[in-house]
Amino acid sequence: MLTVVFTRPRKWNIFFRRLFEEINGIGINSLPIVALMSTFIGGVISLQTASNMSSPLLPDYTVGYITQSSTILEFSPTIISLILAGKVGSNIASEIGTMRVTEQIDALEIMGVNSLNFLVLPKIMAAVLYFPVLVIFSMALSMIGGWMALVLSDLSTTETYLFGLRAFFEPSNINYALTKTVVFGFLIVSVASFYGYYVKGGSLDVGKASTQAVVSSSVCILIANFLLTQMILL
Amino acid sequence: MIEVKNINKSFAGNQVLTDINTSFEKGKVNLIIGQSGHGKSVLAKCMVGLHEVDTGEVLYDGRDFTKMDRVQRSEIRQEIGMLFQGSALFDSMTVEENIMFPLSMFTKMTKGEMLNRANFCLERVNLSGKNKLFPDECSGGMQKRIGIARAIAMNPKYLFCDEPNSGLDPKTSILIDGLIKDITKEYQMTTIVITHDMNSVIEIGDNIIFVYQGKKWWQGDRKSIITTDNPEIMGFVFASEFMKEIRSSMREKRG
Numbered sequence: 001m002l003t004v005v006f007t008r009p010r011k012w013n014i015f016f017r018r019l020f021e022e023i024n025g026i027g028i029n030s031l032p033i034v035a036l037m038s039t040f041i042g043g044v045i046s047l048q049t050a051s052n053m054s055s056p057l058l059p060d061y062t063v064g065y066i067t068q069s070s071t072i073l074e075f076s077p078t079i080i081s082l083i084l085a086g087k088v089g090s091n092i093a094s095e096i097g098t099m100r101v102t103e104q105i106d107a108l109e110i111m112g113v114n115s116l117n118f119l120v121l122p123k124i125m126a127a128v129l130y131f132p133v134l135v136i137f138s139m140a141l142s143m144i145g146g147w148m149a150l151v152l153s154d155l156s157t158t159e160t161y162l163f164g165l166r167a168f169f170e171p172s173n174i175n176y177a178l179t180k181t182v183v184f185g186f187l188i189v190s191v192a193s194f195y196g197y198y199v200k201g202g203s204l205d206v207g208k209a210s211t212q213a214v215v216s217s218s219v220c221i222l223i224a225n226f227l228l229t230q231m232i233l234l
Numbered sequence: 235m236i237e238v239k240n241i242n243k244s245f246a247g248n249q250v251l252t253d254i255n256t257s258f259e260k261g262k263v264n265l266i267i268g269q270s271g272h273g274k275s276v277l278a279k280c281m282v283g284l285h286e287v288d289t290g291e292v293l294y295d296g297r298d299f300t301k302m303d304r305v306q307r308s309e310i311r312q313e314i315g316m317l318f319q320g321s322a323l324f325d326s327m328t329v330e331e332n333i334m335f336p337l338s339m340f341t342k343m344t345k346g347e348m349l350n351r352a353n354f355c356l357e358r359v360n361l362s363g364k365n366k367l368f369p370d371e372c373s374g375g376m377q378k379r380i381g382i383a384r385a386i387a388m389n390p391k392y393l394f395c396d397e398p399n400s401g402l403d404p405k406t407s408i409l410i411d412g413l414i415k416d417i418t419k420e421y422q423m424t425t426i427v428i429t430h431d432m433n434s435v436i437e438i439g440d441n442i443i444f445v446y447q448g449k450k451w452w453q454g455d456r457k458s459i460i461t462t463d464n465p466e467i468m469g470f471v472f473a474s475e476f477m478k479e480i481r482s483s484m485r486e487k488r489g
Contacts, residue, residue: 111311112307114304
């Protein structure tokens with residue numbers, strides 16, 4: 001399937017138009033859910049860390065440090081990707097699956113259009129290009145959420161939290177997170193497209209394909225996360 | 235002209251088409267008829283490459299489609315228009331965008347030229363002014379006509395229509411049949427219609443192929459199908475009591 005997807009588009013202007021549509025559809029439209037999740041989970045991470053720090057040997061800025069490292073290393077790239085697997089993956093599988101059962105894909109093929117290239121390549125490129133933007137946005141909002149939760153609960157001060165965020169900061173962790181995100185974006189879209197494109201039957205089967213796409217892409221993300229962590233961090 | 239030579243097709247060991255040999259002539263409405271499940275849609279899908287044949291050849295004016303790779307097939311497919319049973323219009327596009335889609339993919343026309351062509355095709359199917367509607371805002375008959383407009387947008391040499399009358403009332407069916415017939419004559423296309431609608435058979439069938447149990451059982455025109463004594467054809471054409479009465483009264487008249 002992927003060898004047919006990654007062929008030269010017949011017309012670049014149509015490809016770029018489709019790419020921007022997909023960036024809007026699967027990227028920009030995901031901003032609200034990413035913002036909501038990131039802010040609240042950032043807040044919860046910092047509150048739980050603060051509530052579990054009973055040892056006087058641990059400095060106060062530890063809360064900021066743990067929020068920063070857990071957000072950058074795991075929460076933003078992996079958890080947000082799992083959420084996107086649910087939102088974007090099901091959307092892609094049902095969109096392409098519906099096109100399959102209503103013969104729209106056959107219509108493309110009969111016209112001489114490479115349907116896999118036309119439908120799937122812009123989605124993969126949109127995910128690979130825009131998911132990192134979403135993850136950086138998520139990192140920022142998660143840390144802001146942590147700060148709001150701590151300051152509003154009087155558990156820490158802004159200065160201490162900011163000091164913790166900057167403490168032991170490793171810029172390479174950002175590269176690691178973005179590399180993971182690119183891989184996850186590719187997996188989400190390609191797995192969902194596979195289930196949608198090869199669906200057989202009617203609307204019920206499109207629903208099943210959509211569910212299978214979410215489950216399979218989530219499992220792929222978890223396995224890829226483990227392998228990438230082994231390869232990059234260790 | 236499209237020639238089909240010794241086509242065999244099976245699915246998971248179940249033989250669906252057996253040694254089909256026939257030809258479809260230019261400028262004629264060629265019908266593939268038969269009962270549901272006897273292989274007529276599979277035959278059409280084999281001809282356009284949506285199913286791969288097990289053995290056999292499909293020749294488009296002498297060019298063997300079955301031996302071609304994806305790129306070569308794409309070239310031939312630009313000469314094919316197809317009307318699908320469910321119309322298969324792109325539901326995210328307006329009527330006008332649906333018709334302009336193949337033009338934008340395969341021609342160097344400007345937007346104005348594509349728009350003119352779309353308007354011409356819409357006028358040809360009596361749907362002028364419906365440019366900005368979306369497919370779900372159109373009736374079944376309108377969707378079929380938009381499907382025809384999209385199919386003829388590229389001036390195809392070959393037109394395939396998969397059950398163009400399914401789900402339509404008799405009056406709209408006659409309209410669609412007439413449109414297919416007129417377009418075929420006007421543009422001298424090789425038209426293939428898959429149907430089990432007897433009105434279509436009588437109205438537009440220049441060349442009729444009857445597929446029975448995956449084999450080409452009979453071939454003729456709309457006059458000979460009425461008079462044939464082939465029992466399987468009679469069972470198909472004169473399935474209803476009404477048609478049986480018509481046949482017996484025709485025979486009585488002939489003495």
